[in-house]
Amino acid sequence: MNYLTQERRNALAAEYALGTLQGPARVRFQQLMMEHRALRKTVWHWERGLNGLGEALPEQSLRPEVWERIKSRLGMEGRNDGSGNTSDNIVPISSGASRQPSRSWQWLAGLSTAAAIILAVLLVWQPGGITEPESAQQLAVVQNEEAEPLWFIEVVESAIRVRATSQLDPRANRDYELWLVAADGRDPVSLGLLPKRGTGELPRSDLLDQVEVAALAVSLEPLGGSPTGQPTTVLYTAKPVTL
Amino acid sequence: MDEPSNPYLPLLSRTAQGDEGAFAQLYRATSGKLYAVSLQMLHRQDWAEDVVQEAFVRIWHNAGEYQSEKGTVLSWMISIARYRALDMLRAAKSRRETSEEEGPTQEDPHSPEVALYQKRERADIDDCMDLLEGSQRHAIHLAYFLGLTHFEVCNRLASPLGSVKSWIRRGLERLKRCLEP
Numbered sequence: 001m002n003y004l005t006q007e008r009r010n011a012l013a014a015e016y017a018l019g020t021l022q023g024p025a026r027v028r029f030q031q032l033m034m035e036h037r038a039l040r041k042t043v044w045h046w047e048r049g050l051n052g053l054g055e056a057l058p059e060q061s062l063r064p065e066v067w068e069r070i071k072s073r074l075g076m077e078g079r080n081d082g083s084g085n086t087s088d089n090i091v092p093i094s095s096g097a098s099r100q101p102s103r104s105w106q107w108l109a110g111l112s113t114a115a116a117i118i119l120a121v122l123l124v125w126q127p128g129g130i131t132e133p134e135s136a137q138q139l140a141v142v143q144n145e146e147a148e149p150l151w152f153i154e155v156v157e158s159a160i161r162v163r164a165t166s167q168l169d170p171r172a173n174r175d176y177e178l179w180l181v182a183a184d185g186r187d188p189v190s191l192g193l194l195p196k197r198g199t200g201e202l203p204r205s206d207l208l209d210q211v212e213v214a215a216l217a218v219s220l221e222p223l224g225g226s227p228t229g230q231p232t233t234v235l236y237t238a239k240p241v242t243l
Numbered sequence: 244m245d246e247p248s249n250p251y252l253p254l255l256s257r258t259a260q261g262d263e264g265a266f267a268q269l270y271r272a273t274s275g276k277l278y279a280v281s282l283q284m285l286h287r288q289d290w291a292e293d294v295v296q297e298a299f300v301r302i303w304h305n306a307g308e309y310q311s312e313k314g315t316v317l318s319w320m321i322s323i324a325r326y327r328a329l330d331m332l333r334a335a336k337s338r339r340e341t342s343e344e345e346g347p348t349q350e351d352p353h354s355p356e357v358a359l360y361q362k363r364e365r366a367d368i369d370d371c372m373d374l375l376e377g378s379q380r381h382a383i384h385l386a387y388f389l390g391l392t393h394f395e396v397c398n399r400l401a402s403p404l405g406s407v408k409s410w411i412r413r414g415l416e417r418l419k420r421c422l423e424p
Binding site for chain 2: 010011014015017018019020022041044045047048049050051052053054055056057058059060061062063065066067069070073074076144145146220233234235
């Protein structure tokens with residue numbers, strides 16, 4: 001980042017937080033944020049400042065359904081709001097689970113969090129780690145909210161190779177499942193459970209060759225993977241790049 | 244940052260420990276603000292509701308990652324929602340380039356949500372915004388509240404792209420000097 005002067009760095013961070021830094025420039029900046037904490041801190045400075053504007057907007061009432069959907073997504077159904085009296089021993093049948101997510105998927109595919117990806121892989125990837133002769137056809141990086149990489153995903157001829165980064169702080173009592181989100185709007189298709197540390201290989205789904213991949217998604221699941229065949233809670237999305 | 248200046252910190256801290264009751268209280272206290280920011284940008288109730296939903300799912304999972312350097316809890320939460328809303332705007336625009344999908348009607352100045360911006364309270368940052376020239380302030384407001392790109396701001400203000408970029412850049416420079424502690 002030496003080539004960025006402090007002044008330039010600040011200007012980019014400001015326009016990133018404002019939202020006017022766009023397209024390839026935004027992606028490049030997100031890559032730099034991945035690598036440089038100082039840059040993230042500059043962005044935080046601007047978020048702190050600018051969001052005073054948003055905080056001053058008058059509150060608007062939400063329909064109660066929104067909270068119900070959130071609880072459903074997080075598996076909190078059947079409990080009250082914590083004012084005592086929780087019914088932890090009652091396992092609700094989640095009738096909402098299959099009803100709710102459809103709308104989210106429609107735009108999930110277009111997320112630019114996803115777009116952050118890419119060249120970063122080429123920079124960060126260490127050959128000889130898990131990649132050997134078989135060359136990657138597609139690459140993706142799954143990032144958290146701070147634009148820190150959590151998993152590197154590489155699709156090769158015979159498998160999907162995954163490496164969990166040291167940034168990942170996995171939950172012991174949960175698993176992370178990888179999903180293919182097709183552009184044709186079909187339900188997400190599971191690609192398997194992601195490794196919580198180190199490297200792993202998932203079977204390569206034929207679907208990867210048959211549909212346009214809008215995004216890869218990572219969901220938080222009970223140990224062993226999704227009990228319903230659909231993602232329980234989507235945490236991250238990433239857009240794979242074809243090489 | 245102490246509690247009076249960061250009033251939702253105790254609730255977020257309990258949320259990070261998995262306290263669902265605290266999370267529910269946090270939702271009740273702050274979701275109306277996140278919804279207002281989203282609605283102002285997207286002008287569509289269904290999309291804005293989706294943003295709030297996605298934001299709170301993330302807040303539940305990432306509560307432990309908050310640190311006061313990121314601003315107040317509310318400011319951090321607004322960032323999460325606002326970046327989501329920006330993603331949705333950009334995705335909707337790129338889809339509209341290839342289809343006739345219905346999008347947010349940003350061109351409609353009579354849409355009820357536009358009034359949110361006019362009814363906002365005065366914030367600390369407004370003291371700094373007051374130091375900006377009118378065109379600088381206006382361009383930054385359009386980008387912040389409506390999520391407009393440089394190009395869209397230039398269409399909206401019927402001004403050359405170069406002028407708009409420079410208003411925003413200089414406006415932000417002046418803001419920086421004012422916001423610095």
